[in-house]
Amino acid sequence: MSLSLNETESLAKTAAKGAGLCWGMAEEAAKATRWLCARGIDACDPLVALLFRHDEEGHAQTGPERLDGDWHGAEGWLCPVACGAALSDLGKAASLPLTLTRVALPVFLLPFAASIAREFEQPVTLSWDSGQAVADGDAVALDAPPPPMSDVVLTLGGPLLAETPRHSRAETDQMILVSLGIYAARTRAPATEASRLAGAGAGLTDND
Amino acid sequence: MTEHADMKDFSACALRPPEQVMRLARLGSLHQCRLSFMRQLTRRLSSEGWRFSRAAFEIDDRGVGHAVYCAKGPERTYSLVAFAHDLPDHLRSDRVIAEAWDATFALFDGVPDRDDIARLSRNVPVQEAGRISESELSLSRANRSVRLWTHVVDRLATGQQPDPDVITEVGYLMRTTAVYGSGKFGAADREVIADRPEMAAPFQAEMLSVYLTRWFVRDMVEHMARVQGGENAVALDPALARRLGIGNSTGLGMAPFLVNHPMLVNNWILVRETALARVRALPSATASEIALFRDLLTRSAKAVQRWRTEHPIQLARLAALRADLARVLPHVAEGLDADHPWDTLLTWAEGSLSLEGQELLVSLMLEPYGDIIDGLGPCMAAVEQAGFRIDGSMPLHQVKTLIEQQFPWALETDWTAPEATARAWYVSEEKLEPRLGQRHEEPIAPYEQPLAPGRDAALLHADLGDWPGDTPLAAFLLKHPEHRHSARRVQIAAKAPYGEIRDNTIGADMLPIDMLRAKLSFFGATSFDPRSDRWIRITMFAGAPYPPELTEDNADFWVYPEAGA
Incomplete structure (x- = not known):
């Protein structure tokens, strides 16, 4: 199914909020999803997997416990969006090479790595169990989808990338959208007759 | 230039x-001004010599069928594809939760062929329940003003012109109840068209769609008068037709837009x-x-x-x-x-x-x-992305100063007072309609949308209190992810000081119609007519020349009624 990128971002944000992320982190997850889809990398499927994990394990702190040294999560795993957001916040203050221990769905690190590559004015290479990727500003090179859980090492430098072709749509499976929709639905208040009238402030017929 | x-x-x-x-x-x-998006549109259409044509009008005697109106510019053509329906009165609602309308529309990027029309005919009439594609730039619908519609059809059918006073009183034959653009329901994102000179200013696709809709509505009312009156029917006097705008009924959905952008x-x-x-x-x-x-x-x-x-x-x-x-x-x-x-x-x-x-x-x-x-x-126009990245190197004392500079009213507000947080913005499960509720009376707080930047900035400011001032924001946000959206907002407010409403958007005395009117005035709307504190009717393009009449002489000041008009 073909979605506009605005639809994709909006659904991702609401779904992430519904799965328990706070609004600011949901915004990061949504922008990262959009960034990946705009580069032809399916992010909706891994987003469902990530939100499922957040939802299953409760909403405990899943970012790095400390910013110095290798990064570890208090719950034994790291959320790629929380790590990415922390990396992006640090910008040039990020100390590379950096090892992130047990990151779920590390594909979501790519947009944030691309952002700090812009700060450092050189590519950032991400290595995981079975392969690697390079991110640089607007460009990304990813040979194969990364594993669902892996340690990740970020290093400065890597091959200069050609411009990544842009996609104006996100192509994804109907069932993935249904899954995201289930999380998104949790952000919505059940309607009552009172809210139906008072909440929107209008009557129901307009024959005038 | x-x-x-x-x-x-x-x-x-x-x-x-x-x-x-x-x-x-x-x-x-x-109020509207010469920078309003409707007026930017008509000036451009005339100065660039755009050509307009009615490519199809296949509407039957019941008023059911489709029509296509094309606007051809120096580089590209855009087409309004209109579907006319036979709507029973009891289904006529301006609410977003309606499911049927008198007419439905899509603005097509180019000139649609038979297959496009067939595809759109399956999707546009059901609006939110359908899907449109990257070939479409907007999706909208309109309902008749029953009173004026009946009056005009009856008069024209019997060879008479409508009463000018009735025209003045209502102002439009149809009012749109939503005009969706920028990626909604599968349409093309704004980014797809933002580089085109004719789409550089905000909402130009949506404004063009409404401008062409007004032309379609005039043709429709004359068509129905001909059906009713046969040879006795006359066309609408052009001077009276020009007074007619397109109405619009806008509810709460537009208010969050102002906070979210x-x-x-x-x-x-x-x-x-x-x-x-x-x-x-x-x-x-x-x-x-x-x-x-x-x-x-x-x-x-x-x-x-x-x-x-x-x-x-x-x-x-x-x-x-x-x-x-x-x-x-x-x-x-x-x-x-x-x-x-x-x-x-x-x-x-x-x-x-x-x-x-x-x-x-x-x-x-x-x-x-x-x-x-x-x-x-x-x-x-703006690229919202430009303000998205948080500068986490900013020391907390500076974050505090920014809040004190940009949100002084919020720091002076007593947020523990019930009236300060009387309202909560939420989205209903039913048709995803944005609503405003009473926080202390309805169970809606868990569903609150982040539409109170002032309160959230004050909360952030309070939590910054215990931290050493030279700590970088990144370290604070690691421990307080719940303040992340607010920290971003505070940094945006420093860059974009006119982007932040300097009032409480969840207070007991807040009037949502103020937010609606601000946005609608930039569209170029006139005749603001609130129907409650959260729902407003307006008129668009009233006084404007119809597309085939557009010249450099009448493209600019049409919003001000001429002497005698």
Whole structure:
């Protein structure tokens, strides 16, 4: 199914909020999803997997416990969006090479790595169990989808990338959208007759 | 040529500060101006010599079928695909939760072929329940004003023209109840068209869609009159037709937009304020500039006389505006040939007129100066992405200072008082309709949308209290991810000071119609007619020439009624 990128971002944000992320982190997850889809990398499927994990394990702190040294999560795993957001916040203050221990769905690190590559004015290479990727500003090179859980090492430098072709749509499976929709639905208040009238402030017929 | 509003304008001329402009009461008093998106559109369509044609009108005697209207510019053609329906009265609702309409529309990027029409005919009539594609730039629907529609059809069918007073009273034959653009329901994202010169200014696709819809509606009413009256039927008098706009019924859905797009709103307001500052800086006005201003002021007074509303809030504002005009008209009869006439006039207005009157005067002062203002039009667009990344290296003492500078009113508010947090914005499960509820009376707080930047900035400020001031923001956000959206917002407010409403958006006395009107005024809407504190009807393109009549002479000032019109 073909979605506009605005639809994709909006659904991702609401779904992430519904799965328990706070609004600011949901915004990061949504922008990262959009960034990946705009580069032809399916992010909706891994987003469902990530939100499922957040939802299953409760909403405990899943970012790095400390910013110095290798990064570890208090719950034994790291959320790629929380790590990415922390990396992006640090910008040039990020100390590379950096090892992130047990990151779920590390594909979501790519947009944030691309952002700090812009700060450092050189590519950032991400290595995981079975392969690697390079991110640089607007460009990304990813040979194969990364594993669902892996340690990740970020290093400065890597091959200069050609411009990544842009996609104006996100192509994804109907069932993935249904899954995201289930999380998104949790952000919505059940309607009552009172809210139906008072909440929107209008009557129901307009024959005038 | 495109000019850019930038920091230079801050120093060169005195901009009215955000603390003055971004109050809800003033935003709720804004009027259309020459930078409004409808007027940017008609000026461009005429100056570039766009050609318009009706490519199809396959509507049967019941008023059911489709029509296609094309607008051909220097590089591209856009087509309105309209579907007309036979809607039983009991289904006619302006609410977003409606499921059937008198007419439905899509703006097609190019000229649709048979397959496109077939695809759209399966999707556009069901609106939100269907899917459109990257070939479509907007999706919309409209309902008849039953009273005016019946009157006009009956009169034309019997060879008579409609009563001008009835036309004035209602103002439109159909009102749109939603115009969706930018990626909604599968349509093309704004980014797909943002680089096209004709789409550079905000909402140009949506405005074009409404402009062509108005043409379709006139054809429809004449068609139905011919069906009813046969050979006796006559066409609508062009002068009466021109008075008719397209109505619009807007509910709460538009209010969150204003909070959710701070960079965009900043650019709208900043450009209008920059234009005003340029005019105020003029040392003198020529006789022809003064004459144009006086002419448009008089015509504007006529529009204000015609303005109809029954809502007590707007009735009071309208009474004040009429009293303002009674003071302004004699006041400007002389003195405009003095030093810095516009600056002097505005200073007088700020001490003498209501907010409605002040803002109407601001809009009118811009009118004679298209040559120094119109180039700012495309600067009203924004890339929201530009403010997204948080600068985590910012020390917390600086974050605190930014909050104190940008949200002083929020720090002075007692957020423990029930009236300060009386409302909560939420989205209903039912048709995803945005709503506003009573936080302390309904179980809606868990579903609250982040639409109270002031309260959230105050909460952030309070939690910053215990941290050493030289700590980087990144370290704070690691421990307090719940403040992340607010930290981003505070940094955006520093870059885009006109993007932040300087009032409580969840307070007991907040009027959502103020937020709706601010946005609608930038579209170019007129005749604001609130139906409650959270729902408003307006008119678009009233007075405008129909597309085939558009010339350079009538493309600009059509919003002001001509003498005799």
